[in-house]
Amino acid sequence: xxxxxxPVLVLVIALAACNHDDxxxxxxxxxTFTEISTTDLGEAGAAEISAYDPITKKLFVVTNSGSFTRIxxxxxxxxxxxxVTGFIxxxxxxxxxxxxxxxxxxxxAAVEAVVKTDPGKVVVFKTTDHSLVKQVTxxxxxxxxxxxxxxxxxxxxxxxxxxxxxxADPLGTVSIISxxxxxxxxxxxxSGFASQQxxxxxxxxxxxxxxxSFATNMEPEYITISPDSRTAWVTLQENNAIAKIDIRxxxxxxxxxxxxxxxxxxxxxxxxxxxxxxxxxxxxxxKGMYQPDAIAMLEQWGKPLLFTAxxxxxxxxxxFAENKRIKDLALxxxxxxxxxxxxxxxxxGRLNVTSTLGNPDNDADYDQLYSFxxxxxxxxxxxxxQLVYDSKxxxxxxxIAAGVYDDxxxxxxxxxxxxxxxGYVGKRxxxxxxxxxxxxxxxxxxxxxxxxxxxxxLVTGDAPEGLLFIPAKxxxxxxxxxxxxxENDGTVKVYQTx
Numbered sequence: 001x002x003x004x005x006x007p008v009l010v011l012v013i014a015l016a017a018c019n020h021d022d023x024x025x026x027x028x029x030x031x032t033f034t035e036i037s038t039t040d041l042g043e044a045g046a047a048e049i050s051a052y053d054p055i056t057k058k059l060f061v062v063t064n065s066g067s068f069t070r071i072x073x074x075x076x077x078x079x080x081x082x083x084v085t086g087f088i089x090x091x092x093x094x095x096x097x098x099x100x101x102x103x104x105x106x107x108x109a110a111v112e113a114v115v116k117t118d119p120g121k122v123v124v125f126k127t128t129d130h131s132l133v134k135q136v137t138x139x140x141x142x143x144x145x146x147x148x149x150x151x152x153x154x155x156x157x158x159x160x161x162x163x164x165x166x167x168a169d170p171l172g173t174v175s176i177i178s179x180x181x182x183x184x185x186x187x188x189x190x191s192g193f194a195s196q197q198x199x200x201x202x203x204x205x206x207x208x209x210x211x212x213s214f215a216t217n218m219e220p221e222y223i224t225i226s227p228d229s230r231t232a233w234v235t236l237q238e239n240n241a242i243a244k245i246d247i248r249x250x251x252x253x254x255x256x257x258x259x260x261x262x263x264x265x266x267x268x269x270x271x272x273x274x275x276x277x278x279x280x281x282x283x284x285x286x287k288g289m290y291q292p293d294a295i296a297m298l299e300q301w302g303k304p305l306l307f308t309a310x311x312x313x314x315x316x317x318x319x320f321a322e323n324k325r326i327k328d329l330a331l332x333x334x335x336x337x338x339x340x341x342x343x344x345x346x347x348x349g350r351l352n353v354t355s356t357l358g359n360p361d362n363d364a365d366y367d368q369l370y371s372f373x374x375x376x377x378x379x380x381x382x383x384x385x386q387l388v389y390d391s392k393x394x395x396x397x398x399x400i401a402a403g404v405y406d407d408x409x410x411x412x413x414x415x416x417x418x419x420x421x422x423g424y425v426g427k428r429x430x431x432x433x434x435x436x437x438x439x440x441x442x443x444x445x446x447x448x449x450x451x452x453x454x455x456x457x458l459v460t461g462d463a464p465e466g467l468l469f470i471p472a473k474x475x476x477x478x479x480x481x482x483x484x485x486x487e488n489d490g491t492v493k494v495y496q497t498x
Contacts, residue, residue, distance in 0.1 A: 025472040028426035028480055030443050031455050032498035036080045038461070039492045041065075041072055046490030049466040050483050051100040051107065052076060053127040054474045060107055060127075061485060061492060062466075063087070064096045071097060071109060073130070077476050079483075079494045088130050093123050101154070103147040106133060108154050110142035117141075117168040122156060122177060122185075134183045139173030144222045148229040152179055153247055157220035157234055158187070166210045166319040172218035174234055174243075176250050186250045190243070191215040193255055204257035206239045206289070208356040210320050218243075221313075224297040226304060233306055233382055235292045237313045242295070242306065242385060256385025260287040261374045267392040270375060274411040276346035279400055281393060284348060285336070288312075288374040289357075294467075296422045297382065298429065298449060304382030305449050309417040309433055312373020314352070323372070324355045325411075330365040350411035375414040377433045379449050389450055399438040402457050409437040422446070423469040425480050425497065430455075432482060434464040441467065441484060461486025461493055472497070 041047045046065035053060070059076040063069075069091045075083040090097045094111035101108045105128065111121045120142040124133040139158030146155055154177040162169035171189045178184045193200065194214035197207055207217045221237040225247070232245040236255070244254040263270050269281040270288075292308030299305070314323045327349030331339040343349045351371055358368040375396055379389040399405040399415050409416065419434035431444040431452065439462055443455040466485035475481050482495040 025478070025480075026426050028472060028497045030425040030428065030430045030445065030497070033443065033456070033458060033480075033482060033495045034498055035458070035493055036496045037082060037494045039074065039082045039084070040490060041084070041492060042068075042490040044488050044490065047072075047461075047466075047485040047492050048487045049099050050468045050485045050492060051102045052468060052470055052483070053102045053105065053107065055105050056127045057476055058127060059483065059492070060088075060100050060102065062097050062100055065490060069094075069096050071100060071107070074492070079476055079481055079496065082492070082494070088125060090123070093135060094121055098141075098143050099145045101145045101147050102127060103151045108145050108147065110138075110145040110156050112141050116161060117163050117170045120156075120158065122154060122175070122183075124183070136177060136183050136185050138175035138177075138185060139187050140170035142175070143220070146223050146225065148225050148247065149227050150229040152229060153177060154179060154183075155223050155225065155232055155247075157223050159219045159221060160216065161219065162209065162212075162216075162317060164317045164319065166317060169209070169212055169216045171215050172220050172236070174220050174223070174232070174245060174252070176247060188245065188250060188252055189215045190218040190252060190255070192252065196255075200241075200255055200257050204259040204289075205241050205255065206356070208322065209315060222292075222294050224295045224306065226297060227299055231304070231382075233295060233297060233304075235295050235308065237291050237293055237311070238315060240289045240291050242292070242308075242380065244382070254385070256380070258290040258292070258380070258385065259387070260289060260370065261376070261390065262287055263371075269393055270396070270414060271407070271410040272348050272351040273346050274408050275350055279405055279407050279410070281396065285342075286348065286351065286353070286369045286371050288371050289354070290374045290378060291372060292378070293418045294420045296420050296431075298422055298446070300449055305388060306380040306382045307420050307422060307431060307446070307449075308378050308380065309420040310374035310376050310378055311416050311418045311436070312371075312413040314354075314372055322354045322356050323352045325349060326351050326353055326369060329353070329355070332365045332367045335367050352412050371413075373413040373416065375417070377417055377420055377431070379452075389452060391452070394454065395433065395435060395442055398442055398454065398457055399435060399440055402440060402459070404438050404440055404459065406437045413437070415440070419464065419467040421467045421469050423471055423480070425472075432467050432469060434460070434467050434484065436463050436465070439464065439486070441482070458482070458484075458495055460484045461491035462488035
């Protein structure tokens with residue numbers, strides 16, 4: 001999915017620039033988060049991504065609803081009763097605003113072109129009077145925007161999606177904007193890794209689609225940045241990978257393919273059918289592609305650890321669609337001797353998988369099956385891309401227990417973990433994981449990131465898209481806040497520790 005959230009650790013540093021002491025309020029407990037307000041901004045698309053400015057106590061919310069392309073502005077001095085005070089019209093800058101970020105009184109917005117395959121823009125405004133500071137050109141379809149911790153750089157993940165007829169397929173890129181150099185832009189692509197394509201694909205990188213080069217195939221989705229503002233990591237969602245970027249040298253240094261998740265192992269069981277009239281998790285002979293959306297970074301014991309929400313995504317355009325239901329595929333009889341039974345709707349028949357993997361011998365049938373996303377959140381070593389932790393099927397188990405699991409999505413990507421953000425609540429480092437199809441946020445204690453501990457869930461609006469954590473020290477109420485923007489019902493919900 002598009003339109004991404006501001007990583008909380010960047011927000012923490014931005015807020016710290018206001019000369020506050022950022023020592024956590026030690027007595028807070030993440031288990032006490034409760035809803036304190038709901039603001040309805042309109043129909044579907046009316047509340048997607050939010051960013052908070054501690055100087056003006058304003059909340060800025062991305063809106064792409066109907067004919068509106070704007071950033072709604074809310075007075076957030078009292079989070080229990082936010083007041084919509086106006087909006088910033090984005091229509092003159094492009095075709096839609098996808099993401100926003102705030103640093104020291106400056107609001108940066110990622111704006112796609114009217115024709116999405118054309119170069120997009122970053123537009124910067126003052127948070128006080130919303131006047132224009134600067135607009136610069138970046139890559140096609142800037143999908144997520146963030147400031148570096150020190151505020152010297154703005155980075156955008158430019159997805160570069162193809163036109164639906166594939167007659168245009170722009171480069172997937174990352175733009176690095178030097179704020180101190182009058183917003184000078186350097187846009188990076190991934191062409192330098194084309195010679196490594198075979199080796200990377202063997203490790204799980206996906207390169208596919210009509211007539212696509214390596215560089216046009218890469219589709220950056222989301223960015224997180226190290227506390228020293230030297231390194232960024234970018235999810236390549238459709239490609240099932242994470243790229244590492246050296247910000248100061250303005251170069252892509254690594255691509256880490258993420259491999260696949262085996263749903264035939266204990267703890268990884270899924271409910272693969274939406275037509276079995278029940279919710280039943282079971283081990284199946286299918287693998288999941290992690291395909292992360294949001295990513296957040298935590299430095300622990302001198303090591304960068306990357307938290308990802310493994311949503312999954314499908315290339316499904318008029319000229320090319322990779323998704324097929326298992327019942328519509330021929331299965332290798334040696335590998336799947338019970339194929340006829342497996343292909344029943346109540347078993348695996350309804351499960352969507354990619355047609356671009358699983359037939360290594362290029363014959364008439366499939367030897368392996370790969371579905372979209374991993375229905376989990378994961379922790380990865382940011383130095384080498386190795387998996388440190390995966391939540392297995394716990395997110396879906398918790399959604400089922402809460403009575404909010406959407407069985408109608410069992411055949412697709414399940415609960416679809418889309419957003420993830422981190423922050424201190426009291427003395428504990430907490431992760432918030434948004435599940436788009438369960439309308440739920442799961443809260444985890446990740447003080448030991450190798451062994452995250454589930455705390456509780458929060459019911460959200462319809463399809464939570466943006467998760468924004470505001471630490472107690474910088475909150476208008478002096479209590480930690482979680483702001484959840486939900487795109488299908490246009491609501492912004494605020495949760496506060498008790």
